[in-house]
Amino acid sequence: MSSSFQETRDPVVVDGVHRLSPTGISILIVGGGVGGMMTALESWRQGHNVRILERNEKLDTIGDCFGILPPAWSTLRLFPTMKEQFERESYDVEFSFWRYEGRLIDHRGEAEWNYPGAVHSAQDVRVPWIETRSSITNMLSKQCERLGINIEYGNTAVSYDENENEAIVTVTRLDGTTSRETADIVVAADGVATTSHDHITGRKVRAESSGYALYRGMIPMDLLNSDLHANIIITRDFLCYAITYKEDGNSKESWKAAVSADEVLKRLNENPGWDPDLVEVLSHIPDKSCIDWTLRWRDPQPQWASSGGRVVQLGDSAHSFLPTSGNGATQALEDALSLAQCLCLGRKGKEHIATKVHNKLRFERVSTIQKTGFVNRRLMHHIDLDAAEARPELITMSLPSWIWTHNPVEYAIDNYAAAEAHITKGSPFRNTNGPPGIPYEPWDIASEMEKEMLSLQHE
Ligand SMILES: Cc1cc2nc3c(=O)[nH]c(=O)nc-3n(C[C@H](O)[C@H](O)[C@H](O)COP(=O)(O)OP(=O)(O)OC[C@H]3O[C@@H](n4cnc5c(N)ncnc54)[C@H](O)[C@@H]3O)c2cc1C
8 A cells, every 4th residue: 555654843834733852652543424533533632643545436425414412512612613613503402292183282492501600611612503414524524635645535444453552443345366464553443344343342332123123314405395394403494304213124134225215115104194294394305315223222332442452433433423412423433532631641652651641531422422322212202292291391312511511531631640540550440420419330231121121011
């Protein structure tokens, strides 16, 4: 492979981004998704040398929308062009709960972190509820381009390894050739189907069927001409829908598993009573644009860094989220900020310890937020709509402030030394980036499902 790491020289300012002093640490990122690109940007800013290898042949902007919370944008103000694009292309929406027949239950309004007086972690940034995946991937890749970070497309990682001095990825290219790429640190940001588990834990993380799947996609506004009322995301440019149904084995964990509008309507018609406006709207789904996404869940997996510390998982490869947690992209971006900062604090020579410190600082927070996806899912699946209509406060689905006030960069700076002492000397260390006053308790899917069964029996 022709590419190699560009050496950093003195601190510089490029495109308004101030690059800190060179650390001499080389980081090879596998996966140019949202998590991988942000890792590259933050690592560049912190003075590390970065490369990104991506399996696709070009930037993949498919997907619909997600809400990305303020902690993910804790350093966005330091990337002024990107910040301007983010604020221009995000969507302010207000949040309401509706019955499926089309009656309003409760209007919750603006995101809580934008209430008057609320202080969130993305200083100086207006963070609305909704962004489209195409806009965010474009924004991150353009910023990489402006900083001279080359995304090397058409490179698929097939295995990970390391020795005392370097991390190693075996890569295949589109022409069938194979190469061995090395760096001080390899970041496996290659999504839910990562091949890094073999090296990191020696075992695959099992993805279990939840019994449900999700139809999701976007309809451009110019295909719609009626007044719309529904519990879906409506912006000036598109309508974004997500409909959960009991799966029949045909859906896939793939953003390319598309179905037609007819199939979605057939499924809706099997359960009569849906709001006719919603059914009308969904009849406009552009052909083959609706993703049929199987909802899989995985037990939390605490070990993201390899035992040698040179290979580290990030984003979905380390922790997949149910959509009801509303946090998949946010946590991938928080990981990126935390890892780049930890590597800077660890310094060259101790970078293999820095990945373990990052893992220690992040896992319990991420695992607790993963669990909120279960709690919200339980609420959505088993809610008594009549009771909720009479008392909307029964719908407790929320994003508590400990989630959106967290700053992963400041947290790493404040806690690095203590977490490192915990790892290297066994000193006591307690994370403080979860729900205040509630110590972390390990959980797994089996125990959550048992709780769900018990609570349903008691209703
Ligand atoms: C095409 C696509 C569309 C999506 N659409 C949505 C959406 O509409 N709404 C939503 O909430 N979430 C969506 N997601 C998921 C969302 O982006 C992630 O949950 C979240 O942002 C975490 O990002 P990530 O970088 O960890 O993983 P991902 O975004 O999944 O990125 C992983 C990247 O790694 C690359 N990759 C995978 N295997 C290899 C390999 N072996 N070698 C090299 N590269 C590899 C993939 O091509 C991808 O670019 C989508 C993901 C993808 C890939």
